[in-house]
Amino acid sequence: MKRFFVAATTLACVVFLVVAGASAQTPQRVIIDTDPGVDDAMAILLALNSPELKVEALTVVPGNVDGRQGLENALKIVSLAGRCDVAVAGGAKHPLNQKLITAQFWHGPNGLAGVELPASKCNADSRFGPDLIIETVHKYPHEVTLIPVGPLTNIALAVSKDPSIAGLVKDIVIMGGSISGGNVDGAAEANIYNDPEAASIVFNAGWMVTMIGSDVGERTIITRKHLADLQAQHGPESDFIAKLADFYITRSEKSGYSGAAMYDPLAVATVIDPTLVTLKDMHVDVETKGEFTRGETVANRMGSNENNVLHGDHYEIEGAIELKPNARVCLVSDATRFLQLFTSRIKGK
């Protein structure tokens, strides 16, 4: 009896260790919604070269470039990585409620620093990006993390068509917004500014949005030191990323920065290793009007609003109204450790 008990206990321990070991190694399923884009390309190749992630799909949204160019870029990037197994689908043609604003000024004529990649060996998935997102989230309930790194048009379309996905994703980690000024103007960050109505839908969809803002991205920069590190080893992917980084750093230097902001790669890295960032729960609203502030992510750091009650001809403050957080806002990143992760994953590829 005692021998049976010992054997059963040993077996239970072995089963536990195997299961625990397997879950520690099981890659996280992610969908990257992207407008590639120099830093998008960096983010995509970081994800494809990270064993912690299983990239289920890339869905393309218009932003840095139009949807047609974006789809072509995404297909060329997965082809360069030899990863035609990753579904790549086009999505929305334009923002929900305004004209598209493209960013060749920052990203070069084709959105990829003018670097001409070989023609793609991969084919586009015929599904509409937002539908592919809905399908994948239902196929793997509570397992898929969405990583939108462009305007939030596709995500807004998906969660509007099927609001149940808000409770079925594992997480949503966006690159977008800022709690301390914008990169388009004094208030707004580009991904939110390029489709504020979509961003408002996404922040109010009922899920907790992890927000990796431009204010943190601007303090997470790739410099010439990192570029030299990338250039030290050659491979198709690292050569491509080195060319992008050189263009991007040069462009940023012209604007007075000492390196280039790693906006989109930091969002991907946050899913690979959450200890790279410090997050704080806040309630975030998206300004969709505003004379100077359209597209601003207005973060309430106190968790409450004053309750002003009308008394005759004036209002009186009667305490505070508590606000439920809808976002985990990134306050700071460990830039050194992030850049180590990024360059080590890209080098030699």
Ligand SMILES: [Ca+2]
């Ligand atoms: Ca992007």
